[in-house]
Amino acid sequence: MSEIDRLRDAIVEGDEDQAAIAANAALEAGIDPATLIKEAINEPMDKVGKAFQDGDIFLPELIIIGDAARVASDVIVPHISLEDLDASAGGKVVIGTIQGDMHDIGKNIVSAYLTAVGFKIKDLGTDVSPKEFVRAAIDEKADVVAISTLLSTTQPLFANIVKTLEDAGQRDNFFIVVGGGPVTPEWAADIGADGYGRDAGDAADLTKQLLSAGQKPPFDQPLVVGALKQ
Amino acid sequence: MNKPDILKTLDRSQNGEYCTVKEWDVKRIPRRVSEKLKKYDLIKTSDPENPVNVDGELADRFFKAGYELALELGMLCETTDRIIKVSEEELETAINAAPSELTVGVGEDATVMKARKPSDPYPSKFGASLGITTSEDVWPALTEGIARQQPVDVLEGGSLKSIHGLDVIPSAPSETLVGFEQAKMHVKIREKAGRPGMGGIGQISAVTEYGQFGGYGLPGALNTTDLSLILFPSELKVNYQTLHKVVHTINVGGMIFAGSPAMIGGMPGPPEGAVLSCIACALLQYPILQADVGGGEIYDIRYLSNVNRDGIWALSVTHQALSRNTNLLTHGIANQVSGPGTKELLYETIVGVSTIAASGAAFGTGPRSAGGKLDDYLTPLECRFCAEVSHAASGLPLEKVNDIAKTILPKYETNIKDPNIGQIVHDVYDLETFQPKPEWQKVYDEVKQEAIGLGIPL
Numbered sequence: 001m002s003e004i005d006r007l008r009d010a011i012v013e014g015d016e017d018q019a020a021i022a023a024n025a026a027l028e029a030g031i032d033p034a035t036l037i038k039e040a041i042n043e044p045m046d047k048v049g050k051a052f053q054d055g056d057i058f059l060p061e062l063i064i065i066g067d068a069a070r071v072a073s074d075v076i077v078p079h080i081s082l083e084d085l086d087a088s089a090g091g092k093v094v095i096g097t098i099q100g101d102m103h104d105i106g107k108n109i110v111s112a113y114l115t116a117v118g119f120k121i122k123d124l125g126t127d128v129s130p131k132e133f134v135r136a137a138i139d140e141k142a143d144v145v146a147i148s149t150l151l152s153t154t155q156p157l158f159a160n161i162v163k164t165l166e167d168a169g170q171r172d173n174f175f176i177v178v179g180g181g182p183v184t185p186e187w188a189a190d191i192g193a194d195g196y197g198r199d200a201g202d203a204a205d206l207t208k209q210l211l212s213a214g215q216k217p218p219f220d221q222p223l224v225v226g227a228l229k230q
Numbered sequence: 231m232n233k234p235d236i237l238k239t240l241d242r243s244q245n246g247e248y249c250t251v252k253e254w255d256v257k258r259i260p261r262r263v264s265e266k267l268k269k270y271d272l273i274k275t276s277d278p279e280n281p282v283n284v285d286g287e288l289a290d291r292f293f294k295a296g297y298e299l300a301l302e303l304g305m306l307c308e309t310t311d312r313i314i315k316v317s318e319e320e321l322e323t324a325i326n327a328a329p330s331e332l333t334v335g336v337g338e339d340a341t342v343m344k345a346r347k348p349s350d351p352y353p354s355k356f357g358a359s360l361g362i363t364t365s366e367d368v369w370p371a372l373t374e375g376i377a378r379q380q381p382v383d384v385l386e387g388g389s390l391k392s393i394h395g396l397d398v399i400p401s402a403p404s405e406t407l408v409g410f411e412q413a414k415m416h417v418k419i420r421e422k423a424g425r426p427g428m429g430g431i432g433q434i435s436a437v438t439e440y441g442q443f444g445g446y447g448l449p450g451a452l453n454t455t456d457l458s459l460i461l462f463p464s465e466l467k468v469n470y471q472t473l474h475k476v477v478h479t480i481n482v483g484g485m486i487f488a489g490s491p492a493m494i495g496g497m498p499g500p501p502e503g504a505v506l507s508c509i510a511c512a513l514l515q516y517p518i519l520q521a522d523v524g525g526g527e528i529y530d531i532r533y534l535s536n537v538n539r540d541g542i543w544a545l546s547v548t549h550q551a552l553s554r555n556t557n558l559l560t561h562g563i564a565n566q567v568s569g570p571g572t573k574e575l576l577y578e579t580i581v582g583v584s585t586i587a588a589s590g591a592a593f594g595t596g597p598r599s600a601g602g603k604l605d606d607y608l609t610p611l612e613c614r615f616c617a618e619v620s621h622a623a624s625g626l627p628l629e630k631v632n633d634i635a636k637t638i639l640p641k642y643e644t645n646i647k648d649p650n651i652g653q654i655v656h657d658v659y660d661l662e663t664f665q666p667k668p669e670w671q672k673v674y675d676e677v678k679q680e681a682i683g684l685g686i687p688l
């Protein structure tokens with residue numbers, strides 16, 4: 001079995017320890033780190049995402065596989081040369097469900113996808129106040145603040161996060177992305193977010209695109225991914 | 231004090247075994263569920279060709295496995311990372327002490343829910359609507375329109391986005407305010423609709439415990455003949471928000487209406503796993519939350535619904551398992567995805583609501599028009615239809631309900647992931663005369679005839 005296959009298997013098995021061992025072994029065997037990321041992490045993760053959509057694997061597996069992929073990318077990313085480095089690699093995302101809201105399934109799926117594609121995630125859980133979001137974004141030196149909700153009445157709280165970051169003179173340090181049941185591209189625009197994603201796959205694409213756009217936040221209009229699909 | 235066993239829950243939520251949410255979600259739940267599925271030979275027992283289960287023995291095996299699961303897992307308090315476990319004796323005592331008959335509301339307008347068996351002729355009662363967000367100017371007439379539908383047994387109504395022009399914000403004092411103001415209007419609306427003694431469900435506009443504090447069990451607000459709605463996170467988790475609502479309801483001597491959906495595709499995995507988690511969850515609500523009416527809710531996260539084949543199957547087995555093996559008052563929800571004005575919304579209702587009613591649930595609530603996600607996408611007409619189907623389908627043989635599901639599902643199932651959201655209330659319903667607009671009435675009449683033709687005695 002090739003080193004790439006070994007790493008891919010460890011990830012798909014959700015085995016964090018083996019993933020770290022296999023990632024190190026592959027690097028020692030001289031395999032190009034960028035190829036490793038592409039063939040042993042990104043390609044299988046696309047398949048895993050599809051298997052989840054199709055109901056062939058379920059949320060716990062998705063989370064465990066995502067964790068193993070994160071361990072492997074932590075080993076590999078420092079070895080990628082600067083010119084090969086995707087500008088989004090290793091970006092840090094602070095994610096949570098907004099104040100008062102305990103719906104966490106969607107947020108957990110988004111978190112698993114972001115983890116799997118190599119972002120460092122600080123998951124603040126549910127019922128996170130605007131103040132806690134802002135605090136965590138600053139303390140964690142995050143690149144992205146991802147806010148989830150399933151409740152329409154939380155919109156003013158989203159606006160509050162943006163406004164608090166502005167008032168604190170911190171708005172241009174973070175991309176703000178939003179999603180969840182009632183959230184629409186218009187909602188994102190109304191509160192002054194930088195991005196909207198319809199589902200977890202979109203959340204990953206969106207975050208990657210924002211971080212590699214070569215432009216600082218805030219955006220005039222949010223980048224919208226997946227609005228037209230149902 | 232009322233229901234003193236709640237003290238055990240509160241104590242265990244501080245001192246029970248330590249377990250993080252992640253360990254609970256990705257390890258304990260999936261492992262235990264898959265052990266039970268193997269032990270009781272339940273793997274791949276769902277049958278998409280026959281979405282409504284007709285095998286009583288299979289339902290009983292699910293019940294046994296779910297019962298064991300309840301005792302082995304307990305529930306996790308996610309605020310404290312502590313497990314609230316119960317002994318078999320505690321579980322039995324709570325299940326036996328729970329009501330098998332309950333009057334909601336007062337006098338002539340009250341409704342009596344009874345524990346049922348599959349195909350039991352006693353009707354599965356229906357409460358409408360779910361907490362779909364509604365603008366302040368629309369809410370009173372829309373809620374009155376729902377109350378005016380005689381088949382609707384219990385009134386819930388939509389959630390208000392603002393109160394006296396002030397945004398309702400989760401956890402903010404505006405929630406305590408809306409709790410009270412909405413409850414007062416709820417009481418007045420029932421009078422205006424000519425059903426002053428009709429039972430209600432609340433608090434719905436406030437999402438946190440502040441709604442209960444503000445509007446349940448206070449003079450002039452919802453009172454103890456109404457149901458106190460207490461939802462908690464899946465799978466098998468509670469938190470302080472839930473426990474505050476429970477304690478407040480007990481303090482005022484009210485009725486606890488609890489629930490939490492088991493997620494197909496989520497932590498318990500396949501439909502069979504979700505059924506087990508759902509049964510365990512339904513049972514544990516009695517000892518842990520001191521429920522009067524408890525859940526049997528299922529949701530399929532791949533479809534954001536449960537009126538797909540796997541969802542219907544899971545609902546049917548869960549309610550059959552619970553009703554055949556206990557005398558509890560169980561509750562189910564059909565999660566429609568299509569919106570007002572569409573045939574699909576009514577088709578989804580026929581399949582979802584008749585499955586829940588005929589499988590033995592005591593109570594159903596709904597509808598979830600347009601998936602419940604869009605402001606003002608709700609009309610009294612689909613509320614009426616849900617209640618009519620719930621009552622009429624209760625006594626049907628399961629084989630018949632399975633045949634109906636097989637006939638109707640192809641009419642909407644390919645659209646579940648891309649549903650027709652239909653129309654906003656004003657476009658299809660006149661809230662001054664409380665009459666549907668002709669097109670919506672016509673759709674309703676046609677689908678109703680179709681349902682009668684298929685054997686639902688509407």
Ligand code: B12
Nearest residue numbers: 102103104106148151152179180197199200361463464602
């Ligand atoms: C399950 C559920 C619950 C469970 C939650 C369990 C849990 N652990 O999460 C329980 C029972 C606790 C619950 C409680 C309540 N609920 Co609820 N609930 C639902 C239900 C049925 C499904 C939600 C779900 O899990 N969907 C599955 C996931 C996978 O989908 P998702 O969250 O949308 O996530 C996807 C995308 O949106 C996106 N995404 C999500 N987050 C993010 C973030 C970013 C940054 C991006 C880019 C993308 C993204 O990616 C995800 C994966 O693809 C919905 C119905 C519905 N139609 O949605 C109602 C619903 C959300 N609930 C509702 C309500 C009103 C409540 C209550 C307030 C009722 C009450 N009065 O008690 C309480 C609130 C309690 C609280 N404080 O939060 C309403 C909300 C109405 C509204 N528009 O405001 C809904 C729509 C039901 C309805 N009325 O018909 N609920």
